Amino acid sequence: MSASGQTAHALYVLRANRISSAAAVLAVLLVLTAVFGPMLTQYDPLASDVAHALQPPDANHWAGTDQLGRDVLARVIAAGRLDYAIAAAAVFLSFVIGAVIGGACGFRGGAVDRWVGRIVDVLMAFPLFVLAMALVAALGNRVENIVTATAIINLPFYIRFARAEVAVRRQAGWVEAASASGNGPMRIVLGFLLPNVLPAMSVQISLNLGWAILNAAGLSFIGLGVHPPTPEWGIMVAEGARFITVGHWWLVAAPGLALMLSVLCFNLLGDGLRDMLDPRMRT
C-alpha cells in the first residue's frame, strides 16, 4: 500500500470510529505528558515540604500534596515516564524475541517447533502475575528486572501469535516465489514473512502495552517493584491507600486515574488498530 493510500485509509477508519480516534488523541497526549513532564510542572516530585503536607487539590497543587508535602501531580507525571518506559521496553523485548522465535518455528515446523511449543505451554501454565513476582523476587527489585519479568511473561503470546501467522503464510505463492528468486530461509522469514505479519502484531502490541503498565504498577503495589521514594503509580496507590480511610482521597485518585486512563486508552487503540487492519474494512 502506498504511503498516501495508507494515510487515507487510517483517516477513514478514525473518522468512522470515534472511540478509537479519541483513544489515539489521548494516547498522544499521555505520551507527550510523559516525555515533556518535568517542563509542565514547577514542582520537584521528590522535594518534600512538610509544612504543606496532605493538602487537598487547590490552585497551587492541582492534585494536592501527599503526607510529605510532595506535589502529587508532579509525582504522577514523573511516574508516568517510568511506567511507560518499563512497559515499552518490556513489550519491545517480547515482541522482537517473540517474532523471531515464533517466525522461525512457524516457517520451519518439525522438532524445533514442537519443543518451543511445549516450553511455551509450560510458561503459560503458570499464573502469569505470580510468575512475574517470582522472577522479580529472585532477580532483585530493580527496573531492569521488572522489564525482564514483564517481557518473559508476555513472550509466549508473541511466539504463538507470530508462529500462527507465519505458518498460515508459509505455503503462500509469494513465499514459493521468493524461494525461486533465490532467497534463503533466513531472508524469507525476516524480509518477507515478518513484515507481512507485523500489522497484525501491532494490535497485540497495543493491547499488551496497557497490560504491561498494569503489570509494572501491580508489582510495585505489592512491594516488588521500584523502591520509594521513586515516583511510581503502583507505589503511590499503595501508599495513598493508607490515607483513604481518613478522607485524603486525592493521594490515590490521581495515580489511579492515570493508570486507568493509560490502560483503557491502549486497549481502545488496539481495538481501533484491529479495525484498521481488518481487510473487510478495505473496500
Place this chain on the structure above:
Amino acid sequence: MSALLRVEDLQVSFATRAGNVKALHGVNLEIAAGETLGIVGESGSGKSVTALAALRLLDRAGRIDGGRILWRGEDIAHASRRRLHALRGAEIAMIFQNPRAALNPIRSVGAQIIDALRAHRSLSHAAAAAEALEALRQVRIREPERRMRAYPHELSGGMCQRVMIAMAMACKPALLIADEPTTGLDVTTQKAVMDLLGELTRDHAMALILITHDLALAAQHCRRVTVMEQGRVVETAAPATLFTAPAHPYTQRLVAASPTATSTLPHRDSRSAGPQLLQVSHLTKRFADGTLGVDNVSFTIAQGESLGLVGESGSGKTTISRLVCRLMDADSGEIRLGAANIGAVPACDFYRAPQRRDVQIVFQDAGESLNPRFTAFDAIADPLLRLGADRSRIKQTVAEGAIRAGLSPDLLGRYPHQLSGGQKARIGIARALASQPKLLVLDEPTAALDVSVQAVILELLDRLRAEQGLAYLFVSHDLNVVRMLCARLIVLQHGRIVEQGDAQSVFRSPQSPYTAELVACIPRFAL
C-alpha cells in the same frame, strides 16, 4: 409465451468508500418457463449481481436503484421479506460457484437437504428423510444411504455440487439459477454436473439460468445466451448466431479470445529441435499420507521447446512442476538440467545453487504469488538482487524486463492490490524472466484470468519463447490452451503418464481412453 422471470431496466449500485458505484446500468432479461438462458461475461460484468439482485440477495452495501423484477407478473423488487422467503428455495433456487463453501461444514449433507425440504413444506422428519434420499439418488450420488450421513469435507468438489443441486431441486422450483456451477471443477466432473443439470431441468420442465465466463459452456447448454459487459447487456442471441455472426464488438472480441479446437498462436510451430535441456527420469514422489503423487515419470525437453503437462486435479501435474523447479524434493529419480543433476541438490539449499537462475516458475494465481508488501518494482528486482545482477543498472534492467512482459514502467511503483489481474500476471512473468532462465515452468499461468486477458498473455508467452529461445514446461488442465502453446504434450492421470506425443495427433486421435474422455469433455459449440 409468458415470461416466468422478467427483469426490466434493473439498476443496482454498491455503496463504497469512493461513493456509490453503479454495478448494473439498466439490465433487461427474460426467461420463459422451461427455458434455458446463459448469462456470459467477464469478471465485473455484473452477471452474478444480476442473479443476486433478482433473488434480492444483495449484501448490505448493494441497493436496487430502479427497474422491475417480475416473477410471474408480480413485481418482487420491493416485495416483503416474508414473500421473498416463500419464493426462495420453493420457486426460485440458486446454486453457487464454490459448493463446499455454500454447505454448512458441521452438519451432514442429508440433514441439510432435510432442512431445505422442511423449510418450505410441512413434512414429517421421516418423510423428509425419504425425499432427501431420493433427491441424492436423482443427482446420481453413489451409495446415497451412506452419503446422507457424510459431511461436506468428506465429499469431492463435484459431489458437493451434486448435493447443492439435490438441495436446490428438493422443492421442485420453477427456476434454477446456477452461478458458475462448474468453475473449479475438473473437465470430466464439469461435464457430468452439466449433463445432470440439463437432464434434471428437462425432466422437470424447469427453467435454468446458467451464469458462466465460459462462452462455449453456455452455448452448449443454453438455448439463448445473453452477453454482459460492465453492467450492461450487450447482446442476446441463440448460440449459433452468437458464434457465427456476433453483432456487438464486445461479443466479437469475446468469441475471438475464447480458445477453441482450432485457435492458434503465430509462433507455435517454430519448433527448433535444439539440444536437450531437461531430462527427467523415473521421478517418484510419495506424500506424507502415503499416496503416490508422482509415479515413475520420465520426459525430456529440448532447448526452445514447449512441453504441455495436462491432467485433472490430483494427477500430479503441480507436484511435477514444483519438483522440476526444485521447490520440493523427490523420493527418487533424476532431474538433469544440461549436464548437472539438479535433483541431487536438496530443495532447501537450491536457492544458492548456480542453476537457480536457469529454472524459474510462473505461478497459477498471479495475485497470490506477489508479496503484498512489495511494489511491482521490488518484485521484479528481487531475483535480480538475489541471483547476481549489476546493481548499478538495476532500475534500467527492471524497466526493460517490465516492457518486455508488456507492463508499462509507470506501474512499477504500484502494489499488487492496485493492479489488475492481467497486470499481476505480467509482473509474475517479468519476475520469472528477470534472471534470464533457460527453462520456464508455467503452472496454469492463465487459469485465474478472464478469457480476453488469457488470450493476450498466451500470445505474450508465445512471443517470448520465440524471441529468447526459452524452453517451457506448461502445466494446465485446459487442453485447448495447451494445444495452442505446445507442440508436444503429456497426459497425466493419478501421477502416471497415460499418453504423450504430438499435440495435434493426441487431440485428433487420442490413444488412451482417458485422453479420449478428456478431449470429449471440453465444452465446445458444434455448429
